[in-house]
Amino acid sequence: MSLSVGLVGMPNVGKSTLLNALSNARAEAANYPFCTIDKNVGVVEVPDDSLLRLRDALQPKECVASTIQIIDIAGLVRGASRGEGLGNRFLAHIREVDAIAHVVRCFEDPEVAHVDGGVDPIRDIDVVETELSIADLESAERTLERERKVHTDTAKKRVGVLERIVEALDAGSAIRDIGLTKDELSLVNDHNFLTAKPVLYVANTNSEDFRTVPPLVSAVIDRVRPADVVVINARLECELAELPDDDRTELMSEIGLDVPGTVNLVRHLFNLLGLINFYTIANNKLQAWKIPYGTDAHTAAGMIHSDMKRGFVRAEIAKVEDVVKYGPFSELRKRGLVRAEGREYIIEPEDVVHILFSV
Numbered sequence: 001m002s003l004s005v006g007l008v009g010m011p012n013v014g015k016s017t018l019l020n021a022l023s024n025a026r027a028e029a030a031n032y033p034f035c036t037i038d039k040n041v042g043v044v045e046v047p048d049d050s051l052l053r054l055r056d057a058l059q060p061k062e063c064v065a066s067t068i069q070i071i072d073i074a075g076l077v078r079g080a081s082r083g084e085g086l087g088n089r090f091l092a093h094i095r096e097v098d099a100i101a102h103v104v105r106c107f108e109d110p111e112v113a114h115v116d117g118g119v120d121p122i123r124d125i126d127v128v129e130t131e132l133s134i135a136d137l138e139s140a141e142r143t144l145e146r147e148r149k150v151h152t153d154t155a156k157k158r159v160g161v162l163e164r165i166v167e168a169l170d171a172g173s174a175i176r177d178i179g180l181t182k183d184e185l186s187l188v189n190d191h192n193f194l195t196a197k198p199v200l201y202v203a204n205t206n207s208e209d210f211r212t213v214p215p216l217v218s219a220v221i222d223r224v225r226p227a228d229v230v231v232i233n234a235r236l237e238c239e240l241a242e243l244p245d246d247d248r249t250e251l252m253s254e255i256g257l258d259v260p261g262t263v264n265l266v267r268h269l270f271n272l273l274g275l276i277n278f279y280t281i282a283n284n285k286l287q288a289w290k291i292p293y294g295t296d297a298h299t300a301a302g303m304i305h306s307d308m309k310r311g312f313v314r315a316e317i318a319k320v321e322d323v324v325k326y327g328p329f330s331e332l333r334k335r336g337l338v339r340a341e342g343r344e345y346i347i348e349p350e351d352v353v354h355i356l357f358s359v
């Protein structure tokens, strides 16, 4: 399972700089609109305190964190839905991601050109969201026209949902905000509607003091409420990433950060994707596995190995805290700290999982 977040936004807002800071994948950061024509992909480890605590306690030979993919999608401009600025290709890339991190420029810098005049994150948000909505509207209307000529029950249901979608988009709402049920959405989501995807906003600032919120960022927070806004200084994060540990800690405390902005961002993206981690320990290997929150033990077993799903007998569940305190499962069993659960058990955060199976 490879889950991905797309960095979406106007050109020159700092998307590639951000991906650089986030991963080793070196996207080219240049002061030139459209410098990223092909999508750039970074694979980022999910920062995970529980995994580190388990590692310190168990000292396994190998420790594997879970990862998410971050895709740098080239800048969107006004008119993208009509094909401006390589628009349709960019929109197609957004269609493939599971969630959107909408990067907005909140930094002034005379050296960095702005495609639409001055720095104005609210206008930028409007431009990008309008383009995504128009793309969805066109695709919904096309399908609606086609489905109205079909007279099956499913087609009728699809028409009902599509009519609500068209009405909402016409009124300026995003599909994610109109309260469609999962079933309703799955009836029509072969389109991979852009405005149905979960979104958070990344306010890229020049700030060197994260104890206060710059005015432009406040404006963004007000504009997008109740969506999540992550404040970051992408350029500074690139420098942070290259510093030796001591210097990094010192700089972070100077600017008022408890953790690097990149770590904070990836945590928010992980939540945005609706994921949690569970853990396995086997053959001296400790591993974190990401799953959508609400996944049952049987499905989770299948992510580890298809045999474990096929031959599933039961899942033994312990808690991270107990493993950290008392050590491996053999020790926990003696203390009555291991629960046996069946295939329907919903995996919870902080679960350490041992699947019993027989094939």
Ligand SMILES: Nc1nc2c(ncn2[C@@H]2O[C@H](COP(=O)(O)OP(=O)(O)O)[C@@H](O)[C@H]2O)c(=O)[nH]1
Binding pocket: 009, 010, 011, 012, 013, 014, 015, 016, 017, 018, 028, 029, 030, 031, 032, 033, 034, 036, 075, 107, 108, 109, 112, 204, 205, 206, 233, 234, 235, 236
């Ligand atoms: N001053 C300042 N410049 C930045 C910041 N983030 C990115 N830039 C610069 O803005 C320009 C465009 O950044 P880039 O990451 O290529 O933008 P993209 O088009 O959104 O991918 C580059 O010259 C970056 O160095 C920032 O936080 N502050």
Ligand SMILES: [Mg+2]
Binding pocket: 012, 015, 016, 017, 028, 029, 035, 036, 072, 074, 075
């Ligand atoms: Mg770029």
